[in-house]
Amino acid sequence: MSQVSTEIPAGYKKNAQGALIPIDRIKPIDIERDCLVAEIVDKARELSKTIADFKHSTMGDIEAFVALSAEKYGAKLGGKVGNVTLTSFNGRYKVVRSIDEYQVFDERLQAAKALIDECITEWSAGSRSEIRTLINRAFQVDKAGRLNINSILSLRRLEITDERWQNAMKAIGESLQVVDSKAYIRIYERDADGRYNPLPLNVAA
Known part of the structure; x- marks a missing residue:
């Protein structure tokens, strides 16, 4: 069975209904909006990963410090x-x-x-x-x-x-x-x- 291609042909954009629309038929303001949203989402994804990495590493650092403190002083923080x-x-x-x-x-x-x-x-x-x-x-x-x-x-x-x-x-x-x-x-x-x-x-x- 042949697989349906999910690639968007050059010169087209897929709209919210899944239909392929020629770029030359899309209003310039709609193109600009699409580019802006894509740019913001890319930055948000990068920031989300940075925050996730920060949280993961910080949690590990705190756990390590709690263990160190308990080992050296028997303290509970x-x-x-x-x-x-x-x-x-x-x-x-x-x-x-x-x-x-x-x-x-x-x-x-x-x-x-x-x-x-x-x-x-x-x-x-x-x-x-x-x-x-x-x-x-x-x-x-x-x-x-x-x-x-x-x-x-x-x-x-x-x-x-x-x-x-x-x-x-x-x-x-x-x-x-x-x-x-x-x-x-x-x-x-x-x-x-x-x-x-x-x-x-x-x-x-």
Whole structure:
């Protein structure tokens, strides 16, 4: 079977519908726009690769330094696991590596909700109607159909000793799973007023 050629013949350009249009039939302004877009995209691709290389090498440098510090001094840098803050000797610059985790609830959340519903049904005749409102809000989903993790976890701060409630709170905690994580590098410079301002590394900034 012969393959269909994807090469564009000389003197033609392919439009958005895939049709070949003779260049001499294309308006000059459309040619100029096409050239400008292609030039910007080429520069953006080069810049994107440079940023990706920078992030990759910087992550490696930070990992190596953390290992070196732990080896020499037994020190742990940063706060939470995975998060590291490095500051220059004069305090002017700060480099932050942060790890953002994407968490979801597994099927045990349904068991927790069932236990909570049992409690609410039993308490509904009493004076705890505000708790039902709080729980209904906690389990509401957003426009994308996602649960608000912080709202659900906030239920664990309620001082309720009912064994079913305690089991539900345990199920909530155990059902939360980390399914993905993303690392970020943020670099800051301190100004004359002592504030750390981020160095913009994205086009939007």
